[in-house]
Amino acid sequence: MGYTADDRGFEALALATSLARRADAELVITLILRQPSPYSGAESGLYTNDPIVRERVTTWEREALACVPDGIRARTELRAADDEASGLLDAVAEHDASVIVIGARSNPLLQAIAIGSTANALLHSSEVPVALAPVGYGHTTGVTRVTAVYGTRPGAAAVVGTAVEAADRRGVPLRLLSLLPADETAETVVDEAAEQVRRFGGEALGSRAEEVLAREATTVEVVGGTDLEDAVTRVDWIDGEIALVGSSRLAPRGRVFIGSTAQRLMRRIPTPLIVIPRDYSYGPASV
Amino acid sequence: MTSQKTSTETAPPGGEAQRETFHAKGLSVAKVGAIGGAIIGISCIAPAYTLTSGLGPVVSVVGLQVPAVLLIGFIPMLLVLFGYRELNSAMPDSGTSFTWATRAFGPWIGWMAGWGLIAATILVLSNLAAVAVDFLFILLSQITGNPDIADLTGELWLNILITAVFTALAAWISYRGVEATQKVQIALVGFQLLALGWYVVAAFVAIGSGNAYDYTPVTLDWFNPFAAEGGLTAITAGVSLSIFLFWGWDVVVTMNEEAKDPKRTPGRAALITILVIVALYMLVTIATLSYAGIGDTGLGAGNPENQESIFAVLSSPIMGPFAILMSIAILSSSAASLQSTMISPSRTLLAMGYYGALPPSFKRISPRFKSPSVATIASAVTAIVFYTVMRLLSENALWDTITALGLMVCFYYGLTGVAAFWFFRRTWFRSVRNVFYRFLFPLLGGLALLAMFVKTAVDSYAPSYGSGSALFATTYDADGVAQDGVGLVFVMSIGILVLGVIIMAVCAVRNPAFFRGAILPRAAAPAGE
Numbered sequence: 001m002g003y004t005a006d007d008r009g010f011e012a013l014a015l016a017t018s019l020a021r022r023a024d025a026e027l028v029i030t031l032i033l034r035q036p037s038p039y040s041g042a043e044s045g046l047y048t049n050d051p052i053v054r055e056r057v058t059t060w061e062r063e064a065l066a067c068v069p070d071g072i073r074a075r076t077e078l079r080a081a082d083d084e085a086s087g088l089l090d091a092v093a094e095h096d097a098s099v100i101v102i103g104a105r106s107n108p109l110l111q112a113i114a115i116g117s118t119a120n121a122l123l124h125s126s127e128v129p130v131a132l133a134p135v136g137y138g139h140t141t142g143v144t145r146v147t148a149v150y151g152t153r154p155g156a157a158a159v160v161g162t163a164v165e166a167a168d169r170r171g172v173p174l175r176l177l178s179l180l181p182a183d184e185t186a187e188t189v190v191d192e193a194a195e196q197v198r199r200f201g202g203e204a205l206g207s208r209a210e211e212v213l214a215r216e217a218t219t220v221e222v223v224g225g226t227d228l229e230d231a232v233t234r235v236d237w238i239d240g241e242i243a244l245v246g247s248s249r250l251a252p253r254g255r256v257f258i259g260s261t262a263q264r265l266m267r268r269i270p271t272p273l274i275v276i277p278r279d280y281s282y283g284p285a286s287v
Numbered sequence: 288m289t290s291q292k293t294s295t296e297t298a299p300p301g302g303e304a305q306r307e308t309f310h311a312k313g314l315s316v317a318k319v320g321a322i323g324g325a326i327i328g329i330s331c332i333a334p335a336y337t338l339t340s341g342l343g344p345v346v347s348v349v350g351l352q353v354p355a356v357l358l359i360g361f362i363p364m365l366l367v368l369f370g371y372r373e374l375n376s377a378m379p380d381s382g383t384s385f386t387w388a389t390r391a392f393g394p395w396i397g398w399m400a401g402w403g404l405i406a407a408t409i410l411v412l413s414n415l416a417a418v419a420v421d422f423l424f425i426l427l428s429q430i431t432g433n434p435d436i437a438d439l440t441g442e443l444w445l446n447i448l449i450t451a452v453f454t455a456l457a458a459w460i461s462y463r464g465v466e467a468t469q470k471v472q473i474a475l476v477g478f479q480l481l482a483l484g485w486y487v488v489a490a491f492v493a494i495g496s497g498n499a500y501d502y503t504p505v506t507l508d509w510f511n512p513f514a515a516e517g518g519l520t521a522i523t524a525g526v527s528l529s530i531f532l533f534w535g536w537d538v539v540v541t542m543n544e545e546a547k548d549p550k551r552t553p554g555r556a557a558l559i560t561i562l563v564i565v566a567l568y569m570l571v572t573i574a575t576l577s578y579a580g581i582g583d584t585g586l587g588a589g590n591p592e593n594q595e596s597i598f599a600v601l602s603s604p605i606m607g608p609f610a611i612l613m614s615i616a617i618l619s620s621s622a623a624s625l626q627s628t629m630i631s632p633s634r635t636l637l638a639m640g641y642y643g644a645l646p647p648s649f650k651r652i653s654p655r656f657k658s659p660s661v662a663t664i665a666s667a668v669t670a671i672v673f674y675t676v677m678r679l680l681s682e683n684a685l686w687d688t689i690t691a692l693g694l695m696v697c698f699y700y701g702l703t704g705v706a707a708f709w710f711f712r713r714t715w716f717r718s719v720r721n722v723f724y725r726f727l728f729p730l731l732g733g734l735a736l737l738a739m740f741v742k743t744a745v746d747s748y749a750p751s752y753g754s755g756s757a758l759f760a761t762t763y764d765a766d767g768v769a770q771d772g773v774g775l776v777f778v779m780s781i782g783i784l785v786l787g788v789i790i791m792a793v794c795a796v797r798n799p800a801f802f803r804g805a806i807l808p809r810a811a812a813p814a815g816e
Binding site for chain 2: 006053060
């Protein structure tokens with residue numbers, strides 16, 4: 001996860017902690033220091049070997065670790081990089097991370113989640129799902145429900161598959177949420193879902209999906225409205241819930257590329273949002 | 288600069304830190320060769336900016352002997368740089384001169400060295416912003432073909448307002464950590480060299496075709512410092528000004544890990560930088576003096592009206608419509624320099640806050656941008672306030688600022704040189720290299736700069752010094768040169784140092800730990816090295 005020692009960082013940390021519970025995941029709390037370019041003048045920037053920076057960073061690391069509850073494996077890591085996004089992507093590659101967790105920049109003009117430049121860069125290039133903690137997020141005791149959000153188009157296999165897998169592994173309720181459907185009903189959603197999961201994760205996960213979909217805890221909501229924003233406001237969210245959305249059709253294969261629908265959702269949904277890469281494939285390192 | 292990755296890990300149960308290690312990981316540091324180093328050096332000096340600001344004041348003190356003064360000006364600086372480099376590798380620290388002088392001579396002298404550095408960089412910030420604003424108006428007038436726009440810079444309130452906006456913008460950019468990339472830096476340097484080269488060629492073409500304003504043939508006397516009319520006073524004043532012209536060169540010498548070959552690259556880069564800069568300064572100076580002479584009227588380089596910004600006056604008559612190149616070169620280089628220089632005082636303020644020499648709020652680092660927050664804001668605000676006061680006090684604010692700046696650089700560089708000499712006292716004779724790099728060079732350079740500081744400070748007491756602006760002046764001659772009172776350059780430079788002593792005393796009362804030597808105790812390099 002990406003960490004800055006401010007409110008956004010602590011919100012991301014809370015979400016990362018919540019995700020790591022019951023997923024047997026290790027948290028890598030990554031602090032990025034800008035790598036000053038020698039061409040910007042040798043006096044520029046603060047260096048990683050400066051004793052002042054060293055002390056400050058150590059304090060930040062200690063603060064972060066103090067927030068991690070017992071029982072969750074966590075470590076901090078200091079990285080030097082040209083910018084936060086590339087540093088985080090390096091960390092993802094090195095640790096074979098399953099998800100990047102970052103905080104959203106607060107912007108008083110936009111509600112709930114507004115994207116900063118780091119988030120924006122990650123949401124258009126990451127090869128692993130990107131989880132965004134909304135401003136003010138503080139739930140650390142584990143995911144309570146997993147919701148796969150579909151836009152107006154049929155939900156992507158990756159979103160449904162990942163959601164089924166994540167809910168099943170954590171043993172929490174699953175919700176399939178279809179917004180602004182043209183001619184969908186709860187039944188058609190369920191019928192398609194198992195097939196989509198089978199395409200995503202093969203026969204084994206497909207049959208798990210049929211089982212999960214048949215559970216009482218699994219809910220299907222088909223919500224309409226005058227527009228997307230209107231539809232979203234009709235949906236209830238519970239504390240500790242996570243929402244999964246897919247990438248734009250414009251996304252290069254295997255990468256996150258947030259679409260305009262997902263961007264609109266981000267501003268309305270009060271719950272953490274996880275953006276799944278296009279054609280994300282099922283593997284052991286899942287959300 | 289090292290690039291490294293550190294890890295601290297906790298493992299269940301208990302979540303306690305079980306392991307705490309610092310280990311370097313393969314993170315890329317852009318490697319810089321000799322040519323790249325020279326580009327960095329030239330961009331830090333920003334010759335188009337330094338020449339337009341500094342050439343006039345040097346001409347005003349030494350007349351035609353500018354080439355001579357420039358040739359000797361970089362020597363004391365070079366000598367100090369050897370000591371600077373040694374200190375930088377022995378004690379890398381954001382506080383640079385402040386930290387090193389404190390280690391060598393204790394908290395009081397160390398504090399004043401830090402203050403000198405901050406004062407010098409704040410002075411240059413206000414000057415850079417003002418020059419950028421001047422050339423913004425000149426450029427706008429050249430683009431629109433309306434000469435009235437260039438005169439807008441004389442509107443006091445507009446000038447102060449836009450200068451403040453420029454400074455605030457530069458502070459914001461440096462706080463956010465946006466950096467000039469290699470390509471941008473090469474383009475900026477290339478453009479400056481092109482514009483200055485064009486200026487030199489155009490000046491000689493004008494001279495050759497008999498169109499020079501006041502043709503003055505080059506003689507060997509130009510290279511003889513003792514031919515200067517004012518004698519020793521003029522030479523020291525000129526040399527302390529030329530220190531400003533070469534300032535910024537230190538970054539090349541202190542390159543370590545960024546260098547492709549840390550043993551050879553910095554030396555070569557410094558050599559290329561100084562050759563290019565000296566050649567450029569010589570050519571521009573000779574072209575300017577032969578074209579315009581040192582007469583004190585019209586386009587003459589001795590005209591007090593022309594001292595503040597020589598290219599603002601001369602580039603149009605010499606380069607014709609291509610003067611726009613010079614305007615772009617100066618505007619872009621001073622704006623870029625403004626942003627990169629902003630980091631120097633804020634780093635020293637940060638270090639002083641961290642070690643308890645200033646209130647602790649100065650040590651704040653933004654978690655988001657990882658840059659000093661309070662220190663950066665303080666630097667920008669001080670630069671704006673300083674510029675506003677100077678503008679209101681003196682019509683020739685830029686000229687006097689440059690002169691005071693030369694003094695401040697002599698002061699803190701001098702202290703740094705002597706600090707290097709003293710800090711390495713146990714290692715002086717460990718090797719032949721040490722005899723030069725840790726004993727002779729920093730001592731000679733440091734003493735020379737401190738001597739120049741004292742001499743120039745004493746001379747600047749005279750009301751006619753610099754632009755001729757003075758505090759408490761009651762009578763002026765026909766040229767507006769004050770006849771009594773205290774020279775503004777003296778008031779500015781000594782006043783800044785006295786202000787520093789007062790602030791230091793207040794800090795010492797409020798937070799005595801640093802001043803007892805408890806936080807950053809005196810030290811010396813161990814004899815074994």
